[in-house]
Amino acid sequence: MDVQEVVRAYTGSKRRLVVLGYNATLTTSVEAPERQFEQVKALAKVNPRVMQSVCELCTDPANVVVIFSGSETSKLDEVFGHLPVWLAAENGVYVRPPAKAASGPAGAGRGADGGGGGGERGAAGAQPSPAAPQWKCVFDTVHCEWMESVQLVFDYFCERTPRSFVEARETSLVWNYKYADVEFGRIQARDLLQHLWTGPISNAPVEIIQGGKSVEPSPL
Template identity: 40%
Template sequence: LVNPWNITELASSIGYALTMSANEREKRHQHNFLHVTTHTSQEWAETFVSELNDTVVEAQLRTRHIPPQLPSEVAIERFLQSNNRLLILGFNATLTEPVDAQGRRIDQLKEMELKLHPDLKEPLRTLCNDPKTTIVVLSGSDRNVLDENFGEYRMWLAAEHGMFLRQTGGNWMTTMPENLSMDWVDSVKHVFEYFTERTPRSHFELRETSLVWNYKYTDIEFGKLQSKDLLQHLWTGPISNASVEVVQGSRSVEVRAVGVTKGAAIDRILGEIVHNNDVKTPIDYVLCIGHFLAKDEDIYSFFDPDLSQVQAPTMRTKIASYLNRSTSNHSAGKSGHRPASCKVGQQASTIDKKAGSNENANWWSLFRDRMTVHEGSSVLDLKADNYFSCAVGRNCSLARYLLGSSADVVSLLKDMAYNSSC
């Protein structure tokens, strides 16, 4: 970079450019060309809008009233009265077993190894075998963790915030957007490695679509100071111009590509489920439970029947367009899926990236008519009384209800399984 007001420096730089070797010119051109084609005005606009949306979510969390406790008896009663149920469950701090410290120092290695709560194995098996019930475990964990804990059940697994999806017994597929860029991973990894080395008892996870630095087991005050320092390193270095989002948890820092949230992935997940399960009865009951970060709480609003018509089209018309195409592919004998081993940036599902203006204007009629696998049936027929979104272990949330801990989740699912088998 040269100060254009400094005549001496400017003249010297022009002279250097005129005498530059062809090899160096080519290298500089490749570097600059890659930069301008990667950091486009569209990318800047998407990042800017995403940060604005984050601000809105944070403001909503600050001003929103604390939701009431989940009325378990009502939720179970509605569950039994429904004909096609969808249960969306988080994993960490929702279905995981408690770590019994018994007054001793926390066993970090044991707590880092996520395990399904032992009391949930039979209730989950009962619910999974119920033909009226579809279960999706939606987690930020990688595929191996979900396979290890849920491989024996008949359910859907959505790993890394829904970027990878499979029905147990089938192969993993990727639902990542076509233009997802992961060029920033290596540079962020170096920063995380550096802070892991200088922060005792911290660790980081390298996933396929994100990186997470966790300081849960460090000294509280020292961990907070280190996290602030880490954020400064990130913003002034590897992600200063990258299309990424930094998601701060209570004791963690996660870097993920722009647009990677559970709410953004659920429309693609639902489309795949409907296409593969050959749905004949509309979904008339949804229970969504999880210990989700604020960034991922957009999943709670996706199914909400009270969602305004301004917000709904951007998410739901994508499913309609997807199913319209998937149905034709299915009749032609094509799956329309690609395996999860495809490169990042390849499109793994046939979801339209944009919905037309006419679809946005008449979203509900199109949603009802185009999301049809069998004539006369639509995918969702959800009333407000049959939708239960529930945050676990959080006081401030966009969910309708709260549950105190994973023990409350265990109790709820046990009662559901018992009553559904009667």
């Protein structure tokens, strides 16, 4: 992608939709194959300079910023919940509208200009903090009956594939082999897909999301 062309298109547009990935896009890469998955996930942080750039994008009224991720809702709330951005968790199964900034006290500062009780009037007229935006599921019903049998298949392939691991989410499971031998991991991934399509998800309302080094059945 031509960076200069992107800059020209950005500066020349009046309205912009900016969709950003989270894992491995806004986060720092963690190469720690000897660690457990939960430890690796805890080490993955958003670089402060990257977060500052996201904040600057949010301040432009011409921008609508969306953070799209396979992560769970609680993780996105923790990292981006204070920002006026749209959040999409678990690959779009759950969405959350932007947070709104709290209004300052009505009449703030008037007490300092003189007039007894000005500060008290400001406190009494303080605007309540807006309620936190709520997550909504894009499906009327999410069928997850298939997850238990898929977990058994994933556990089997974890035993066969050293340094692979499973990430359990509310509506999906991810088998990840990013720390395994690359070629062996790819062979195992192909074998895993055959097991899934002919077994636990053969008749389930599920799609397979194939990442660079991961396999994720997700509800349709």
